[in-house]
Amino acid sequence: MDLSYSAEYEQFRNQVRQFLKENWRPEDADGGPPPESQAAMMGAVIRTDERATQFRLKAIERGYLYRHVPKQYGGGEQPANALQAQIIADEFRKVKAPHEVMGQGPSMLVPTLVEHGTEEQKQFFVRDTLLGKILWCQGYSEPGSGSDLASLRTRGVLDGDHWVINGQKIWTSNADTAHWMFCLVRTEPDAPKHEGISYILVDMKTPGLDVRPLRQMTGEADFNEVFFDNVRVPASNLVGKRGLGWIVSRSTLKHERALIGGSMIHRRTFDGLMMLAQAVNLRGEPASKNKVIRNRMVEIESKLLALEYNQYRLLTTGARGEDPGLAGMVTKLYGTQLNYDIGRLAMDILADRGLMAPGEGSAPAMGMFVTAYMWSLGVLIAGGTANIQRNVIGERGLGLPRDAATKR
Amino acid sequence: MDFGLSADQLMLKDTIKRFLDKQCPTTRVRAVMESDTGHDPKLWQELVDLGVAGLIVPAAQGGAGLELLDLALAAEELGHACCPGPFLGSALATIALVEGADAAQRERWLPKIAGGEILATIAIGEDDSRWDPATFTTQVRGGKLSGSKPLVPYASSADVMIVAAHDEHGPGFWLVERGAPGIEVNPLKLVDMTRRVESMSFRDTPATALGGSRTALQRTIDAGCILVAADAHGGSRRCLNMAVEYAMQREQFGQKIGAFQAVKHQLANLASEIEPALSLYWYAAHAFDHIKDQSERHAAIVKAHMTDLFDRVTRDTTELHGGIGFTWEFDLHLWFRRAVFDRGFLGEANYHRERAATLAGW
Ligand SMILES: Cc1cc2nc3c(=O)[nH]c(=O)nc-3n(C[C@H](O)[C@H](O)[C@H](O)COP(=O)(O)OP(=O)(O)OC[C@H]3O[C@@H](n4cnc5c(N)ncnc54)[C@H](O)[C@@H]3O)c2cc1C
Numbered sequence: 080m081d082l083s084y085s086a087e088y089e090q091f092r093n094q095v096r097q098f099l100k101e102n103w104r105p106e107d108a109d110g111g112p113p114p115e116s117q118a119a120m121m122g123a124v125i126r127t128d129e130r131a132t133q134f135r136l137k138a139i140e141r142g143y144l145y146r147h148v149p150k151q152y153g154g155g156e157q158p159a160n161a162l163q164a165q166i167i168a169d170e171f172r173k174v175k176a177p178h179e180v181m182g183q184g185p186s187m188l189v190p191t192l193v194e195h196g197t198e199e200q201k202q203f204f205v206r207d208t209l210l211g212k213i214l215w216c217q218g219y220s221e222p223g224s225g226s227d228l229a230s231l232r233t234r235g236v237l238d239g240d241h242w243v244i245n246g247q248k249i250w251t252s253n254a255d256t257a258h259w260m261f262c263l264v265r266t267e268p269d270a271p272k273h274e275g276i277s278y279i280l281v282d283m284k285t286p287g288l289d290v291r292p293l294r295q296m297t298g299e300a301d302f303n304e305v306f307f308d309n310v311r312v313p314a315s316n317l318v319g320k321r322g323l324g325w326i327v328s329r330s331t332l333k334h335e336r337a338l339i340g341g342s343m344i345h346r347r348t349f350d351g352l353m354m355l356a357q358a359v360n361l362r363g364e365p366a367s368k369n370k371v372i373r374n375r376m377v378e379i380e381s382k383l384l385a386l387e388y389n390q391y392r393l394l395t396t397g398a399r400g401e402d403p404g405l406a407g408m409v410t411k412l413y414g415t416q417l418n419y420d421i422g423r424l425a426m427d428i429l430a431d432r433g434l435m436a437p438g439e440g441s442a443p444a445m446g447m448f449v450t451a452y453m454w455s456l457g458v459l460i461a462g463g464t465a466n467i468q469r470n471v472i473g474e475r476g477l478g479l480p481r482d483a484a485t486k487r
Numbered sequence: 488m489d490f491g492l493s494a495d496q497l498m499l500k501d502t503i504k505r506f507l508d509k510q511c512p513t514t515r516v517r518a519v520m521e522s523d524t525g526h527d528p529k530l531w532q533e534l535v536d537l538g539v540a541g542l543i544v545p546a547a548q549g550g551a552g553l554e555l556l557d558l559a560l561a562a563e564e565l566g567h568a569c570c571p572g573p574f575l576g577s578a579l580a581t582i583a584l585v586e587g588a589d590a591a592q593r594e595r596w597l598p599k600i601a602g603g604e605i606l607a608t609i610a611i612g613e614d615d616s617r618w619d620p621a622t623f624t625t626q627v628r629g630g631k632l633s634g635s636k637p638l639v640p641y642a643s644s645a646d647v648m649i650v651a652a653h654d655e656h657g658p659g660f661w662l663v664e665r666g667a668p669g670i671e672v673n674p675l676k677l678v679d680m681t682r683r684v685e686s687m688s689f690r691d692t693p694a695t696a697l698g699g700s701r702t703a704l705q706r707t708i709d710a711g712c713i714l715v716a717a718d719a720h721g722g723s724r725r726c727l728n729m730a731v732e733y734a735m736q737r738e739q740f741g742q743k744i745g746a747f748q749a750v751k752h753q754l755a756n757l758a759s760e761i762e763p764a765l766s767l768y769w770y771a772a773h774a775f776d777h778i779k780d781q782s783e784r785h786a787a788i789v790k791a792h793m794t795d796l797f798d799r800v801t802r803d804t805t806e807l808h809g810g811i812g813f814t815w816e817f818d819l820h821l822w823f824r825r826a827v828f829d830r831g832f833l834g835e836a837n838y839h840r841e842r843a844a845t846l847a848g849w
Binding site: 080081082083084085088162165353356357367368370373374376377378380381382384385386388389391392394395396398399405406409410412413466468469470472473474476477478479480481482 | 743
């Protein structure tokens with residue numbers, strides 16, 4: 080075990096620092112949301128203004144961002160190197176320089192297109208998606224098909240050189256602001272469940288497409304219902320082979336990205352919790368002096384540290400080319416629980432002040448914690464529910480037999 | 488940057504594991520725990536021959552000169568096997584000597600400990616103050632030690648014991664030899680039958696101060712917390728593996744019980760907590776030698792976290808075995824009992840969490 084970086088990596092770090100010094104002035108970092116704001120807390124701030132874009136272009140050119148994407152489509156094209164990627168993430172974060180644009184476009188669509196898309200599709204979409212100029216939404220879930228995604232029924236019928244799509248998607252995050260949707264559509268009604276699905280790109284301005292906001296329990300509307308009524312999409316928007324959309328959709332990040340930053344967001348929320356515990360009085364003393372609260376704080380911090388060091392371990396297995404096994408499989412489930420633990424303790428520190436709806440009351444950060452507490456439920460469900468994660472850990476991680484009903 | 492075990496460490500761990508798999512099946516564990524002394528000198532000597540007693544003894548004194556992480560890897564495997572015997576007390580006495588003894592004391596004792604010629608143990612906790620050195624009442628006046636220690640591992644088998652006490656300068660360690668006058672030892676029956684602990688009292692017993700630093704006392708407690716956490720981790724893994732194996736054999740309602748989601752999810756939950764916790768004890772052990780300003784706090788955190796988890800793992804995995812899990816014949820309760828020891832010895836979880844909060848300046 081050696082937690083220092085070798086000279087070679089320290090040299091790489093110096094290059095990154097030098098690059099940042101030349102291309103990112105500290106004052107450029109200003110204008111972001113205040114650190115105690117909800118947006119900053121949730122890690123949801125992604126600048127895509129011109130200044131940020133110009134900076135990203137240079138960083139991509141140097142191979143610091145989008146390292147898994149080929150240069151010709153707008154990526155940094157570097158061999159996978161988890162330690163370098165970690166150094167880049169650390170150094171960029173320190174000076175608050177724009178890192179990669181997050182969201183379903185860069186993280187899910189881009190790797191899919193790189194692997195399965197046509198040359199035209201790659202040229203047209205990838206670069207602008209990486210720069211946050213094309214925003215995407217993911218049309219997978221349907222009213223009858225969530226966990227059992229392959230049971231989806233939205234139909235696509237080929238009519239000349241167009242697909243004609245009819246059906247409905249649901250829980251579609253950001254469908255109201257997205258420019259394009261990547262979605263799964265049943266195109267071979269007679270094929271077995273998993274073999275009749277195609278992966279199709281849909282321009283959100285296409286006639287016949289109706290987006291209706293769906294309020295989530297926080298009161299805001301970040302997701303939507305999307306209705307397809309004879310939506311005509313050029314046949315060339317099909318990604319991969321017709322009927323093989325299930326396989327196409329499985330294509331995710333193979334390289335370093337998946338390993339990085341998994342616990343950063345929790346560290347930030349935990350720091351917020353600490354600030355709250357010191358700032359808020361509970362029966363005549365700062366909450367951080369209350370024995371029970373302190374005890375729970377340490378309990379939560381222990382879990383956070385375990386997650387962070389587990390991340391180090393993943394970096395090392397990645398760098399050594401070893402299979403991380405369970406250590407990589409459990410992080411989402413573990414993080415979900417941690418998220419909830421943090422939210423609940425924040426609510427207990429707020430005590431009856433936590434009764435107040437976000438925005439009500441005088442403590443500045445109060446609304447943030449209430450919202451985060453509610454969002455901990457969304458995270459529990461989005462991207463595969465906790466129970467589905469448990470199935471995956473049990474079956475692929477521990478080798479337990481599959482449930483008869485989910486065998487295909 | 489390499490947060491993983493080296494080839495040597497993997498080999499060490501594997502060697503100990505293979506030895507224990509073969510030489511320390513639960514039939515032997517049971518035989519030792521049912522014996523009078525709870526100590527099988529042959530098994531202990533075999534472990535000594537593998538180097539376990541001398542891992543962190545400097546090479547100059549006949550040891551391997553390794554670090555706490557290496558010793559913790561051994562502790563993990565001993566926990567995995569539920570291995571009975573004096574490892575913990577011996578390891579802590581050794582750490583106390585390495586950290587706090589002067590050159591002559593090290594020369595005199597460490598080679599013999601590393602070679603298994605003598606057995607050493609440690610006496611720390613007290614009745615009222617439990618594990619907080621600041622409030623110990625055992626006193627040393629003019630080289631004579633008086634007081635009582637309710638939980639001393641393998642006191643009657645030990646040739647030399649390191650005792651935590653106060654003199655006019657505050658808390659520190661003193662060394663007492665077997666057969667010194669004024670010692671009284673009373674055997675105790677523990678929930679954990681794989682480790683013997685006795686209560687001791689001293690009355691004007693001749694004792695020599697460990698010549699070195701007084702921080703040795705806290706350092707030794709820290710190391711103990713980490714070793715116990717590693718033991719708990721090894722035990723947790725073993726119980727999980729047993730339950731997974733059982734879930735793949737046992738059939739009810741016409742299928743393997745592991746196909747039932749209630750069972751699968753319980754196991755998945757345990758795995759998802761055990762797996763990241765491994766990194767926590769590695770880090771704490773590494774910090775003990777290399778990041779000293781973090782090591783006391785990490786030791787407290789890891790002790791609380793991993794022994795709590797061990798308790799839960801033994802509980803859930805016993806449940807997953809159904810009725811057989813609750814029998815004397817079935818082995819799971821050996822680990823359940825060990826978890827009871829790991830949670831209480833050196834201080835309970837709440838105490839260490841409060842310490843961690845204070846150490847962070849909260
Ligand atoms: C905040 C948020 C954002 C989302 N964003 C998007 C998006 O952008 N695009 C998109 O396509 N979808 C999105 N989703 C949908 C999300 O992927 C689904 O909600 C999720 O996969 C679960 O499907 P479901 O809601 O139909 O629940 P169901 O599948 O009906 O599940 C109901 C319950 O049954 C359990 N269950 C079902 N099957 C099993 C099984 N085999 N074993 C054990 N338990 C089972 C589930 O765990 C759950 O508790 C979003 C959801 C949320 C909450």
